[in-house]
Amino acid sequence: MNAAPSKNRNRARFNLRGRLALVLGAMGLCSVSLVGRAAYVQLINHDFYQRQGDARFLREIPIPTSRGMITDRNGEPVAVSSPVESVWGNPQELLKAPDRLPELAQALGVPLDHLTNRLSQKADKEFLYLKRRINPDEAQKILAHKIPGVFSQREFRRFYPQGPAMAHVLGFTNIDDRGQEGLELAFDEWLSGTPGAQKVIRDNRGRIVENVDLIRSAQPGKDLTLSIDRRIQYLAHRELRNALIEHQASSGSIVIMDVATGEVLAMVNLPTYNPNAIDRVKPDARRNRALTDMIEPGSTMKPLTVSTALKAGVVTPSTLINTNPGYMALNSRYTIRDVPRNNGVLTVTGVITKSSNIGSIKIAEKLPNAYFYETIHSFGYGEKPGSGFPGESAGMLAPPDRWNGLQKATMSYGYGLAVTPLQIARAYSALGNGGKLVTPTFVKGQRGEAPQVLDPAIAHEVVGMMETVVTQGGAKRAGVLGYRVAGKTGTARIASGGGYAKGRYASFFAGLVPATNPRFAAVVVINDSQEGGYYGGLVAAPVFHDVMDGTLRLMDVPPDDIEAWLAAQAKGSQKPGAHAAAAAAPTPIADDAVDTTDPSAFDAPHAALPATGATR
Numbered sequence: 001m002n003a004a005p006s007k008n009r010n011r012a013r014f015n016l017r018g019r020l021a022l023v024l025g026a027m028g029l030c031s032v033s034l035v036g037r038a039a040y041v042q043l044i045n046h047d048f049y050q051r052q053g054d055a056r057f058l059r060e061i062p063i064p065t066s067r068g069m070i071t072d073r074n075g076e077p078v079a080v081s082s083p084v085e086s087v088w089g090n091p092q093e094l095l096k097a098p099d100r101l102p103e104l105a106q107a108l109g110v111p112l113d114h115l116t117n118r119l120s121q122k123a124d125k126e127f128l129y130l131k132r133r134i135n136p137d138e139a140q141k142i143l144a145h146k147i148p149g150v151f152s153q154r155e156f157r158r159f160y161p162q163g164p165a166m167a168h169v170l171g172f173t174n175i176d177d178r179g180q181e182g183l184e185l186a187f188d189e190w191l192s193g194t195p196g197a198q199k200v201i202r203d204n205r206g207r208i209v210e211n212v213d214l215i216r217s218a219q220p221g222k223d224l225t226l227s228i229d230r231r232i233q234y235l236a237h238r239e240l241r242n243a244l245i246e247h248q249a250s251s252g253s254i255v256i257m258d259v260a261t262g263e264v265l266a267m268v269n270l271p272t273y274n275p276n277a278i279d280r281v282k283p284d285a286r287r288n289r290a291l292t293d294m295i296e297p298g299s300t301m302k303p304l305t306v307s308t309a310l311k312a313g314v315v316t317p318s319t320l321i322n323t324n325p326g327y328m329a330l331n332s333r334y335t336i337r338d339v340p341r342n343n344g345v346l347t348v349t350g351v352i353t354k355s356s357n358i359g360s361i362k363i364a365e366k367l368p369n370a371y372f373y374e375t376i377h378s379f380g381y382g383e384k385p386g387s388g389f390p391g392e393s394a395g396m397l398a399p400p401d402r403w404n405g406l407q408k409a410t411m412s413y414g415y416g417l418a419v420t421p422l423q424i425a426r427a428y429s430a431l432g433n434g435g436k437l438v439t440p441t442f443v444k445g446q447r448g449e450a451p452q453v454l455d456p457a458i459a460h461e462v463v464g465m466m467e468t469v470v471t472q473g474g475a476k477r478a479g480v481l482g483y484r485v486a487g488k489t490g491t492a493r494i495a496s497g498g499g500y501a502k503g504r505y506a507s508f509f510a511g512l513v514p515a516t517n518p519r520f521a522a523v524v525v526i527n528d529s530q531e532g533g534y535y536g537g538l539v540a541a542p543v544f545h546d547v548m549d550g551t552l553r554l555m556d557v558p559p560d561d562i563e564a565w566l567a568a569q570a571k572g573s574q575k576p577g578a579h580a581a582a583a584a585a586p587t588p589i590a591d592d593a594v595d596t597t598d599p600s601a602f603d604a605p606h607a608a609l610p611a612t613g614a615t616r
Contacts, residue, residue, distance in 0.1 A: 065195050078226070079159070088127060104145065115130075171184040182390070225443070226442055227263035235266075240252050260438070263442075299414055302414070312366075323344060323346055343358075392422070463512060485513045486513070491505055
């Protein structure tokens with residue numbers, strides 16, 4: 001009876017040891033396994049797990065950089081980048097707290113259903129812009145609600161101090177601060193710079209808790225200095241606006257160039273737009289008409305026709321041209337007239353002074369087709385000006401093998417070809433600088449090729465002829481007191497629908513000043529004048545006066561006709577800067593002073609403009 005209990009106690013003692021050994025063995029194996037796993041994770045497969053950890057907390061974020069500043073030729077800023085804030089959110093985190101969404105929607109100023117839909121569409125993403133490029137104070141008000149998953153980051157927004165006055169030249173940037181039109185687009189790479197990047201550690205709420213490493217520094221965009229003078233630009237904008245209001249016109253353009261360098265000092269178009277509020281602008285208002293819109297140049301073409309004839313040696317300034325009886329039949333179908341009356345026998349200079357269509361045709365008849373085409377083409381017509389401005393037009397100048405029997409005749413007085421206001425300014429610059437065709441530029445100090453297209457002596461002769469248009473012809477209102485002005489008026493019907501729109505005219509004045517040694521070429525184009533006439537001498541010439549009167553003084557150009565200024569002062573008839581025409585002819589312009597490019601010649605019975613192959 002006593003032996004059995006002893007045997008059971010011995011068996012229990014043996015089992016306890018075995019169990020203890022088993023437990024210790026298992027724990028040893030676990031320890032070895034853990035040590036091995038730790039070694040594997042930390043030593044053998046360290047990179048993989050480090051990447052996994054970094055993916056959850058380490059982030060590479062961009063360092064925003066500012067776009068380069070654009071200044072006018074005097075260093076005044078015309079496009080700057082201002083720091084703003086953009087509020088963004090983590091859709092995954094925001095959707096986990098739907099009770100905070102109404103508060104967020106109210107803070108953002110958007111409908112709740114709109115916010116909810118946007119978050120739902122990005123439910124698998126960790127980033128969504130909620131409100132971009134806003135005032136930093138406004139961003140702080142949104143962040144002050146402390147809604148989980150809502151953050152902000154620094155960005156930059158473009159600001160244009162000159163507003164609509166320089167809109168067509170500068171263009172604008174999009175919401176990502178990339179150039180979309182104008183010089184912002186042309187020089188986008190130069191202005192943009194390179195964003196930087198840095199590594200940071202974020203916590204589970206997306207907040208930065210540590211800056212780990214700078215990957216690359218942000219490189220700000222380079223500044224750009226324009227040839228534009230903001231003072232002249234504003235002056236041209238103001239005077240063109242006033243003219244459009246006075247004449248109830250639909251649109252207009254002004255281009256002012258330095259004849260020696262090709263630098264564009266001002267380029268204005270109306271209608272215009274506010275580049276600081278681009279979302280509300282119609283696409284048509286963004287068009288830079290001075291560079292893109294093709295127009296038939298009307299009588300502004302006549303100095304080039306005469307230049308070609310002088311270059312060919314077929315006429316001299318005093319050669320007589322018989323324009324009797326004041327009209328001419330072309331191809332037995334069309335009749336071209338001089339208005340308001342028959343000019344009789346004119347010198348070549350008189351053809352320009354009186355703006356005789358008949359005289360221009362007879363001069364062009366003396367020229368071979370190929371020679372006429374090549375010379376006009378050498379003035380830059382039919383090719384892009386080369387300014388580098390996006391969308392600039394080459395115009396339209398058909399080669400002689402595409403001409404019909406009327407082409408050269410109509411081209412001689414400005415129909416049957418198409419140009420832009422910038423091309424006219426460029427051609428007149430060549431007349432003003434001794435026959436060199438400069439390349440237009442919007443960058444201060446930039447110089448392009450300037451081939452010699454006309455003998456300097458001939459260019460000087462033509463400028464002298466164009467002076468008579470202002471002193472004796474239809475452009476007395478373009479005169480600037482104290483300065484000699486050379487120029488040419490023009491009035492052309494506006495093409496529409498394969499023909500010409502009834503009652504629609506483009507009024508031109510293109511001129512050089514001071515005529516003794518031209519510094520500036522300027523072109524004024526006003527479309528669809530409804531009040532006060534539509535002749536170039538009545539509509540466009542006064543704008544030229546107002547703009548160039550101020551430009552000459554702003555640029556400190558000394559007068560070259562001081563005697564006229566002193567005489568006007570002695571008479572006490574006007575103050576400096578008033579219309580020179582007021583002193584010379586205080587009464588209304590007489591018929592013989594009206595631009596004889598009068599398109600009413602084509603409205604008269606049996607008078608029509610040929611539909612030439614170059615423009616149809």
